[in-house]
Amino acid sequence: MTAPTTAPAKIGAAAALAQLSGWTAADGKDAIEKTFRFADFNAAFGFMTRVAIEADKRDHHPEWFNVYNRVEVTLTTHDCDGVSERDVQLAKFMDGIAGG
Numbered sequence: 001m002t003a004p005t006t007a008p009a010k011i012g013a014a015a016a017l018a019q020l021s022g023w024t025a026a027d028g029k030d031a032i033e034k035t036f037r038f039a040d041f042n043a044a045f046g047f048m049t050r051v052a053i054e055a056d057k058r059d060h061h062p063e064w065f066n067v068y069n070r071v072e073v074t075l076t077t078h079d080c081d082g083v084s085e086r087d088v089q090l091a092k093f094m095d096g097i098a099g100g
């Protein structure tokens with residue numbers, strides 16, 4: 001794990017969504033959300049495992065909820081109490097490995 005040394009700048013959900021596809025703004029807090037669907041639990045959990053390893057390397061972790069083949073993800077940055085570029089980068093990583 002590599003801890004970031006400076007707090008990230010808050011860019012807000014709208015600025016993040018302008019750089020992403022399939023993500024939406026969360027209700028009630030500055031965060032972005034996406035629901036990923038996979039062929040089965042094995043594929044969903046494989047995705048979560050790959051994301052978990054990368055997220056820990058980045059010291060930037062998702063909120064998520066999994067049932068069978070569905071993974072609901074919420075990204076926000078606690079360190080700036082809103083969406084930062086770190087969320088955009090993690091969202092792009094997830095999109096890149098999710099396929100489809």
Ligand SMILES: C[C@H](O)[C@H](O)[C@H]1CNC2=NC(N)=NC(=O)C2=N1
Pocket residue numbers: 003004059060061062076077078079080
């Ligand atoms: C101490 C540790 O570096 C911080 O709490 C990290 C951990 N993971 C994190 N994850 C997210 N999503 N936002 C953060 O601000 C954050 N901060």
